[in-house]
Amino acid sequence: MSKRFLYVNRKAPYGTIYALESLEVVLIGAAFEQDVSLAFLDDGVFQLVKGQQTDELGVKNFSPTYKALGDYDVNKIYVEKESLEARGLSLDDLLPLTYEDEDDDWAEKDSIKLVSAAELAEIMEAQDVVLSF
């Protein structure tokens, strides 16, 4: 029986290694055929911002990897509305993350869902395993 795993991403993509190492867990975890969701809140919403440029930092821009999540059947990506708005961002600022829905003739669909803090609390409540990074 599969379990419901939620990966909670709270930190900015650069400055600390948490975001990168969280993504590594998600990619490895995808092989275990569990029910996987991702949540992005607080500064974690910056992880999904498109057009990231890290050349001057001298660190690798790993954000293109998020686009591969759909191919790993990781397609429930929740972004907290309040966190996004507090940082002056909207859905248009985020990477277009999509997946092909095998139950709907492989139609391309958006993986990102904007949810309120209250809705996110309910999503967290429904999980078996919550890993926060």
Added chain:
Amino acid sequence: MKFSILVSEGPYTHEAADTAYNFTKAALEKGHEIYRIFFYHDGVNNGTRLTTPPQDDRNIVNRWSELAQAHELDLVLCVAAAQRRGIADADEAKRNGKDADNIAPGFRISGLGQLIEAGIESDRLITFGD
């Protein structure tokens, strides 16, 4: 109850390693099972035997090794996180052309799949860190 523990911060810098140890010890004393303790991020620094704290301070690494020996605990350091931070066992040192290893007794190095498996197999997976 069957617990697994995730330690995601380094020893001494952060209290997470102490709290995780105290929780593990208390859970064992109450008769619970500890399925696995997984060390990630700077948490892998809990597993280097080269740690030498001042004599009047606790030795966090030795403490884990002793607890592991007494209760046959499975202490796992994430291989990718360990490689980044210079933690190696004999095999890893050889494979990466290093002239020494530093893993502490009772620890082993393995992949992130061990963390996911711990989440699947345990009643509760508890994170100690930020």
